[in-house]
Amino acid sequence: MRRSSSSGGTPFISLLEPHPLTGWDRTLPADEQPDLDSLPRTFVDAMRVRQEVFVQEQNVPLANEFDADDPRSCHWVIYASVNKTVEPARTDPVTGKIIQPRRSETQSVPIGTIRLVPFPHPPHPLDGGVYVDGELVNSGEPVARVHSIHPAAGGERTTSQYSSNSTSPTLPNSQIVPPAPPSLIKPAFTPDRPTTYHDGVEPYLKLGRLAVIPAFRGRGIAQQLIKTAVAWARSHPEYFNPSATEQGFEQLGMEEGSRMRGGGVVPRWQGLICVHAQVEAIKVWERCGFVLDEGMGKWMEEGIPHVGMFLRVSLDKREDEFTI
Template identity: 50%
Template sequence: MGTPFISHLEPTRLDGYDPNKPHDRQAAHIPPVFVDAMEVREAVFVGEQGTPLNCEYDNDDQRSCHWVMYASVNMTTEPEQRDPATGAVLRPRRSETRSMPIGTMRVVPFPHPPHPPPGARYVGNVLQEEEPDDQEAGGDGGAIGRPRSRTLTSIEEERQASALPYGHDKPTTYHDGKEPYVKLGRVAVISEFRGHHIAGQMWRATKKWLEDHPTFFNPSVTELGMDQLKVGAVNEIPKWRGLICCHAQVGVVKIYEKWGFKVDEGMGQWFEEGIPHVGMFLRLRIKETDPKV
């Protein structure tokens, strides 16, 4: 493996991306870096963990920043051929070096849908509700629940589909329910390259970028206007102050802890695509700046 390098993709329009098709069957105008990110995510989350392909791409992808790590890998294009009688080489092995995507992560700007309720189950980012099943009634007169999709409220739909409006959430251990935060997620490394601190290298690059661009995700009053922001004064404009959240799979909590994240006990535990998750928070030290206008 050659020296890895990292590419960064800022939020970009992904019109025409078909979540029902794999990365290598998307329209030609989709940015190559995003296609490479999806190649990694499909290998890990879809191929290894069984997430349905059409649930892997979501509405947050086009408003997020993505990081993709590449490695120069020597790949055989034509195998060596030998004379079966003499063992003499008839045709030497041919190979080429390719920059292969081996890891990815993304940062989703605020706002976000409400924190998941403890014990909740999500499928394709949709919260499932328990529906009593009369045919599976328990002996005590209770019923064994069966998941059903819950209809989102209009506020939740808006918060999932766009960057507005900015709403409050329930307080947790490390989040007061009001402060804007960005969300680290979709952290994935190809199985053959695990054990080489690939995720840690991507996190350091992502962390440095966030520290160097603390106002990147802050809304612009000039572009949006006070009415659309739904605030009464400039000092009420949502502003990122270094708080980062991640929805971590329980099995990789220790990795995030090494990066400085702490489990938010107040968020409890929930399930995404059948995998148990917990909330974790980290605060970066960033320079205070004037609101973006």
């Protein structure tokens, strides 16, 4: 974990690079995690913010908040210094006079978070689709179309492009383990459908889980988080690029015949960043240079309308401007 602080020490932003997060129980809140002390503080704080915002405020089920992207992502948490009462004032019960003043101390509290997810990703959501915990529960389309939707990106495929370790049909019933929900399965490198700003093939990073607790909204905190994550990605352009020589194509989850694999070319990030933005938050992303991808349409995630937005950053260190 790296820490950086602005001048004056507040607010400061903490970064957690990918971490296995072993022991995280997605059915429990952050403060009730059995291995709380062994988990990275930055992640626990990110989850505290995400739970307050997404679970309590937006009614996303707690168990759907943590997913397979969390261990492979970079997480940023922004903290504010807040004066907190640690011991209330004590008064004389007879005279009512204060015999010991209130004791307070300044504490750093997490107020916002964002994460940066590396490629590969599951396919772009379907226009009109309804998703719960990463799973398409209603396509808004006739079934036949859902199962053959992107001929331009490589022909027929099912809605799920995840590499699944699904149950063996030969096992007796008592040994059958239910398959993991899509949100807990690692996606594979496969072509996607082309959209307005994505050709379906180019590897992209994905920003998400942007949340600021209500008391600190409207002060540019979200903008600060987005800009921090984008600037970090720009200054670490190779960070998520896989190495086929070190890991092997199978380890990279590349499918046989995939266009990404074509000619043995390993996917390399070229500056494209995507976000699945809540419709209410479009303006926040636009302020940071993201533009709406009309071709991605609109869909529901956990009951909340979402759209796709993209930003292309220049990886040329001489250029300051971000463009799409």
